[in-house]
Amino acid sequence: MESLGSIILYVIVALSIIVFSILAVTTRRILRAATYLLFVLFATAAVYFMIGYQFLGAMQIAVYAGGILVLFVFAILLTSKPGKQAEQLTAHRRHLGLLAAVAGVAACGFALVTFNRFCGLAMPEATPLDMEKIGTMLLGTGKYQYLLPFEAVSVLLLACIIGGIVVARRDKDNDKK
Amino acid sequence: MFGCGVYGFITRKNMIAILISLELMLNAVDINFAVFNRYLFPGQFEGMIFTIFAIAIAAAETALAIAIIVNIYRVAKNIDIRDLNKMKF
Numbered sequence: 001m002e003s004l005g006s007i008i009l010y011v012i013v014a015l016s017i018i019v020f021s022i023l024a025v026t027t028r029r030i031l032r033a034a035t036y037l038l039f040v041l042f043a044t045a046a047v048y049f050m051i052g053y054q055f056l057g058a059m060q061i062a063v064y065a066g067g068i069l070v071l072f073v074f075a076i077l078l079t080s081k082p083g084k085q086a087e088q089l090t091a092h093r094r095h096l097g098l099l100a101a102v103a104g105v106a107a108c109g110f111a112l113v114t115f116n117r118f119c120g121l122a123m124p125e126a127t128p129l130d131m132e133k134i135g136t137m138l139l140g141t142g143k144y145q146y147l148l149p150f151e152a153v154s155v156l157l158l159a160c161i162i163g164g165i166v167v168a169r170r171d172k173d174n175d176k177k
Numbered sequence: 178m179f180g181c182g183v184y185g186f187i188t189r190k191n192m193i194a195i196l197i198s199l200e201l202m203l204n205a206v207d208i209n210f211a212v213f214n215r216y217l218f219p220g221q222f223e224g225m226i227f228t229i230f231a232i233a234i235a236a237a238e239t240a241l242a243i244a245i246i247v248n249i250y251r252v253a254k255n256i257d258i259r260d261l262n263k264m265k266f
Contacts (some may be wrong), residue, residue, distance in 0.1 A: 019186075021201050024197060024201065025194075025197075025198055025201070030194055033197050034197065037197050037200060037201070039238055040201065040204065041200075041204065044204050044207070044208055047208055047211075047212070048211060051211065051212060051215040052215065053211055053215070053224075053225055056225055056228055056229065059229065059231065059232060059257075060207075061265060063232050063233070063236050064200075064204075064235075065235075067236060067238050068200065068235075069239060070238060071239060071243050072196070072197065072239075072243070074243075075243045075246060075247060078247055078250065079246065079247065079250040086250060117228055133222070134222070134225075137226060137242050138226070138229075146226055146230075149230055150196070153230055153233045153234065156233075156234065157236075160237035160238075160240055160241050161240075163241055163244070164240055164241055164244040167241070167244045167248050168243055168244040168247055168248055
């Protein structure tokens with residue numbers, strides 16, 4: 001059975017995810033929203049570590065917290081004036097957003113409740129998950145092995161790099177002016 | 178968390194805020210993949226592999242979206258979606 005400490009840790013992590021994600025979408029300053037997003041990403045990595053997927057947690061920190069957040073901060077600083085606050089939302093928009101959010105939460109909760117198998121289930125015994133197994137799963141060609149998606153993702157990343165360069169490149173005509 | 182993402186996606190005006198909300202939603206789905214995999218099928222790792230691919234694709238998509246946003250800002254000096262009602266043609 002799980003110890004009391006891990007339950008307390010889980011509660012702390014879950015609460016911080018909820019609170020920071022609410023703050024991230026409700027704060028008026030865009031840079032603060034990015035900071036709250038960083039906290040949410042760290043808490044997500046903590047969840048991965050807690051359920052025993054260390055590789056996933058490390059990848060979450062490296063890719064999201066290390067890469068994407070830096071991109072966000074750069075883009076924010078490039079495109080908006082510091083200290084500028086977003087203007088007040090119209091009530092209509094806010095109600096529409098709240099309605100969609102509550103509908104989504106209700107649908108997820110309904111699915112969880114009706115799926116009886118999940119209720120009251122203890123955490124199964126952790127199977128050791130070593131890097132060798134992940135590597136063979138990612139690079140094997142047999143059943144339940146994922147070489148083809150792996151290569152597809154690599155091609156996608158290449159296309160993304162080239163596309164990013166093409167999109168963000170300055171036109172030569174504009175340079176001359 | 179997913180609900181927060183949906184709320185932000187609909188209500189925000191700034192494009193980068195919308196992108197942040199999108200990241201929140203993707204993270205919620207990733208957590209779901211990993212946790213359900215861990216609890217229901219502890220012997221297999223398909224959920225984890227899916228999460229890995231989702232993270233990689235999210236990184237690619239974010240980089241491209243930010244490139245587009247910076248380019249739009251350069252043209253229009255503005256990234257509020259309500260004001261961007263004009264394209265090139």
